[in-house]
Amino acid sequence: MRRIGIDVGGTNTDAVLVDGGRVRRAVKAPTTADVTSGIVDALARLRAHQDGAGDVDAVMIGTTHFINAVVQRRHVSRVAALRIALPTSASLPPFCDWPDDLAALARGGVWQVEGGHEYDGRPIMPLDEAAIRAAAREIRAAGLASVAVSAAFSPIDPSHEIRAAAILAEELPGPPITCSHELGRIGLLERENAALLNAALAELARDTIEAFAAAIAGSGIAAPLYITQNDGTVAEAAVARRFPVYSFASGATNSMRGAAWLSGIEDAMVVDVGGTTTDIGQIRGGFPRESSAVVHVGGVRTLFRMPDLLSIGLGGGSHVEGDPPRIGPLSVGFRLPEEARVFGGGRLVATDIAVAAGLLDLGERARVADIAPGYAKRVLDEAARMLEENIDRMKTEAGDVPLVAVGGGAFLVPSRLAGVSRVVHVPHGDCANAVGAAIAQISGEVDQIFRDMTRADAIAAATRLAADRACTAGADRATLRTVETEDMPLSYLPGNALRVRVRMVGDVAAR
Amino acid sequence: MSATPMREITAEDIESLAVGAWILGTGGGGSPYLGLLNMRRLYAEGRRVRLMSPDDLADDDAVAVVSNQGAPLVGQERLTDSRNVARAVELMEEFTGKRFRAIMSLEIGGGNSIQPMMAAAHLGLPVVDADCMGRAYPEAQMTSFAVGGLKPWPLTSVDPRGVESIVARVPTWKWMERVSRKICTEYGSIAATCKAPRTGAEVKRWGIPYTTTKAIRIGDAVRAARRAHEDPVAALLEAEDGKLLYRGKVVDVERRTTEGFLRGRARFDGSDAWRGAGMEIDFQNEWIVARLDGAPIAMSPDLVCVLDGVSGEAIGTETIRYGQRIVVVALPPPEVFLSPKGLEHVGPRAFGYDIDFCSVFAP
Numbered sequence: 001m002r003r004i005g006i007d008v009g010g011t012n013t014d015a016v017l018v019d020g021g022r023v024r025r026a027v028k029a030p031t032t033a034d035v036t037s038g039i040v041d042a043l044a045r046l047r048a049h050q051d052g053a054g055d056v057d058a059v060m061i062g063t064t065h066f067i068n069a070v071v072q073r074r075h076v077s078r079v080a081a082l083r084i085a086l087p088t089s090a091s092l093p094p095f096c097d098w099p100d101d102l103a104a105l106a107r108g109g110v111w112q113v114e115g116g117h118e119y120d121g122r123p124i125m126p127l128d129e130a131a132i133r134a135a136a137r138e139i140r141a142a143g144l145a146s147v148a149v150s151a152a153f154s155p156i157d158p159s160h161e162i163r164a165a166a167i168l169a170e171e172l173p174g175p176p177i178t179c180s181h182e183l184g185r186i187g188l189l190e191r192e193n194a195a196l197l198n199a200a201l202a203e204l205a206r207d208t209i210e211a212f213a214a215a216i217a218g219s220g221i222a223a224p225l226y227i228t229q230n231d232g233t234v235a236e237a238a239v240a241r242r243f244p245v246y247s248f249a250s251g252a253t254n255s256m257r258g259a260a261w262l263s264g265i266e267d268a269m270v271v272d273v274g275g276t277t278t279d280i281g282q283i284r285g286g287f288p289r290e291s292s293a294v295v296h297v298g299g300v301r302t303l304f305r306m307p308d309l310l311s312i313g314l315g316g317g318s319h320v321e322g323d324p325p326r327i328g329p330l331s332v333g334f335r336l337p338e339e340a341r342v343f344g345g346g347r348l349v350a351t352d353i354a355v356a357a358g359l360l361d362l363g364e365r366a367r368v369a370d371i372a373p374g375y376a377k378r379v380l381d382e383a384a385r386m387l388e389e390n391i392d393r394m395k396t397e398a399g400d401v402p403l404v405a406v407g408g409g410a411f412l413v414p415s416r417l418a419g420v421s422r423v424v425h426v427p428h429g430d431c432a433n434a435v436g437a438a439i440a441q442i443s444g445e446v447d448q449i450f451r452d453m454t455r456a457d458a459i460a461a462a463t464r465l466a467a468d469r470a471c472t473a474g475a476d477r478a479t480l481r482t483v484e485t486e487d488m489p490l491s492y493l494p495g496n497a498l499r500v501r502v503r504m505v506g507d508v509a510a511r
Numbered sequence: 512m513s514a515t516p517m518r519e520i521t522a523e524d525i526e527s528l529a530v531g532a533w534i535l536g537t538g539g540g541g542s543p544y545l546g547l548l549n550m551r552r553l554y555a556e557g558r559r560v561r562l563m564s565p566d567d568l569a570d571d572d573a574v575a576v577v578s579n580q581g582a583p584l585v586g587q588e589r590l591t592d593s594r595n596v597a598r599a600v601e602l603m604e605e606f607t608g609k610r611f612r613a614i615m616s617l618e619i620g621g622g623n624s625i626q627p628m629m630a631a632a633h634l635g636l637p638v639v640d641a642d643c644m645g646r647a648y649p650e651a652q653m654t655s656f657a658v659g660g661l662k663p664w665p666l667t668s669v670d671p672r673g674v675e676s677i678v679a680r681v682p683t684w685k686w687m688e689r690v691s692r693k694i695c696t697e698y699g700s701i702a703a704t705c706k707a708p709r710t711g712a713e714v715k716r717w718g719i720p721y722t723t724t725k726a727i728r729i730g731d732a733v734r735a736a737r738r739a740h741e742d743p744v745a746a747l748l749e750a751e752d753g754k755l756l757y758r759g760k761v762v763d764v765e766r767r768t769t770e771g772f773l774r775g776r777a778r779f780d781g782s783d784a785w786r787g788a789g790m791e792i793d794f795q796n797e798w799i800v801a802r803l804d805g806a807p808i809a810m811s812p813d814l815v816c817v818l819d820g821v822s823g824e825a826i827g828t829e830t831i832r833y834g835q836r837i838v839v840v841a842l843p844p845p846e847v848f849l850s851p852k853g854l855e856h857v858g859p860r861a862f863g864y865d866i867d868f869c870s871v872f873a874p
Contacts, residue, residue: 089590
């Protein structure tokens with residue numbers, strides 16, 4: 001399959017064409033404020049060369065646009081929150097644990113009605129349809145542009161959310177509706193927060209993904225568009241625009257997946273050195289190890305599965321000062337081409353040291369000729385020490401493990417590090433993000449409680465369900481494999497209740 | 512009687528209480544997070560809670576003992592509502608015909624540390640600076656009141672749909688556990704409960720004193736260390752005369768449920784001074800017995816706490832996962848559990864281990 005992968009980063013928009021297990025062509029273009037002209041520019045550069053031209057089967061875009069909107073409090077829509085759980089949970093209404101500034105932007109109104117389910121599928125109360133119709137009229141009168149619906153235990157029985165969404169659609173045609181059960185996990189507040197964030201980004205997602213599609217079509221490419229997700233897989237554009245929250249952490253995930261694919265190593269530490277920071281993570285079976293902690297996005301508590309990453313202030317643009325030298329955490333960032341010494345600027349940064357030491361050929365080496373070899377070595381040793389210390393913190397096994405170094409600043413990673421069996425530098429490592437996008441697969445996930453079943457039967461049932469979901473999302477059934485199985489017996493519940501989580505992935509099915 | 516003035520609990524105290532109580536949960540007790548959210552909202556509305564010393568109770572004062580009963584997982588979908596626990600206390604007053612002087616917690620470890628605060632905020636009663644576990648334990652008879660042979664009845668149990676139950680009389684604590692658990696299951700495996708009321712004399716004789724203050728003190732120490740970018744674990748050990756038992760990473764967790772409880776074992780690989788040494792800790796909802804290279808080194812009733820190695824945040828037996836970097840610390844146990852009768856209720860044999868209790872803190 002011939003695919004184009006695009007990573008829209010803070011500084012650069014990278015594009016690669018991958019075919020037959022190889023990167024055929026990789027290019028970089030500056031990211032633009034409107035995002036799309038940077039994509040058009042990158043595609044023009046990619047397609048200009050014969051290795052980047054010709055028909056493709058799919059275009060996969062990874063973007064940090066949606067998480068940036070939340071973090072920077074921009075393009076956030078006002079949301080109507082409808083929770084179906086009364087008379088339970090009433091003292092902790094939707095938005096109750098949001099940061100004030102974000103809640104002020106996103107909270108359009110809160111409605112709580114009777115309904116929802118118990119863990120064993122009994123309704124807490126019958127669904128109060130009249131109250132939902134009344135809420136819908138108030139939501140319309142308030143002119144709110146997006147609705148989030150949450151119900152107690154909707155991952156076990158989503159029927160009340162589905163019925164409420166149907167009533168809302170009848171009463172107020174227009175606003176997009178996010179149901180919390182479509183975002184997964186057990187934990188009402190965290191699942192509801194995900195639905196609220198998703199609803200707050202609904203308008204931005206619609207506009208952004210339409211613009212992506214226009215940019216692809218405008219570049220003369222007829223292939224279907226996919227958007228990369230937090231877990232290293234992709235969703236079709238039509239699905240992705242309904243679920244912008246699923247692309248929150250896709251940048252880091254793509255980079256780690258790209259590192260695994262480029263190196264052919266499925267279990268390793270990955271170090272992604274950028275201009276300002278270095279992300280350290282771990283891949284197992286080609287997928288990032290995920291964080292077990294509650295994840296806060298822009299200060300909002302959620303249960304998203306995100307890669308477990310450690311970020312340190314070390315990058316190609318990091319300031320270098322003093323002797324013994326200190327590196328970072330300040331960085332010249334995207335101003336590297338103006339401020340670094342090798343480009344005629346006045347600030348000594350890590351890139352200058354690498355050029356002086358002969359690790360890198362960039363700018364004018366004569367401009368750093370005054371740097372003594374001994375000093376350059378001490379700076380590089382300090383960078384190695386910072387890496388070693390933090391790699392050890394992220395390692396989960398005692399022995400030495402391989403490490404793949406990617407990113408534009410990968411030259412700062414030396415070929416020998418304590419605790420590392422070998423350091424692997426890969427061609428196109430500076431475009432690992434875009435490569436990770438291009439090779440993404442499709443997943444299906446289940447997180448559910450099973451009762452009165454053996455453990456084996458429960459896991460089998462969950463696996464069937466996950467497989468069906470992956471195929472519905474566009475995966476090729478013949479290529480499906482399980483990437484994660486987790487089961488947890490539940491205390492204080494009768495009937496041998498077992499919570500099972502299964503995730504399967506497969507290749508994008510040809511169409 | 513020397514009446515020391517009651518102290519108003521500040522919003523900051525409650526933030527610290529949530530951190531400290533989660534550590535005292537010794538792996539169980541449920542996260543105090545949702546209780547904390549309730550308290551933040553009640554304080555924002557202007558409600559306040561006062562803390563009184565158990566020493567200031569009159570012998571014939573009536574004290575409500577409250578807790579949330581049920582499955583932690585259900586508590587994540589049916590969120591704890593401050594009015595339910597207040598209603599359980601009112602229902603007990605209606606049943607006994609006696610007004611309460613104050614409210615106290617069943618267990619200071621985990622989410623139940625906040626339950627009396629929520630009831631007190633609604634009812635205008637003070638909270639007693641005491642509990643009857645000094646930590647979290649899985650069963651009703653694992654309390655200092657049960658060690659003291661106090662009567663286990665009556666109990667009120669409340670569901671927000673207007674379902675209210677009273678267990679009027681039972682012969683033993685075990686019977687109370689069985690019957691109240693059955694009611695709780697019918698409600699949907701979650702209930703706000705008011706346990707057998709205690710007299711001031713009983714609280715002074717058998718309660719575990721000053722545990723609310725202790726949880727707040729632990730939380731203060733940990734939070735201050737985090738703010739100053741110092742080591743929160745060191746701050747905890749210093750504040751509570753604790754002992755650092757181990758530092759390492761989680762390498763395996765096995766879990767199973769038997770008789771409604773989450774049982775299992777977590778295994779760790781050592782780092783720093785413990786490089787090459789393996790630790791395993793058995794749990795029954797809470798951390799019970801820790802072994803270093805196979806030899807038991809810490810066990811209930813010593814408090815065995817597993818914390819995040821960097822933030823000092825407690826890690827629960829339900830959420831601990833492969834690869835986490837942890838420290839294991841021991842905190843001193845409540846005195847009442849060190850007697851032969853106390854060890855009968857909460858010593859290693861109460862959890863099915865044929866070993867004699869040996870404290871980390873024995874001289």
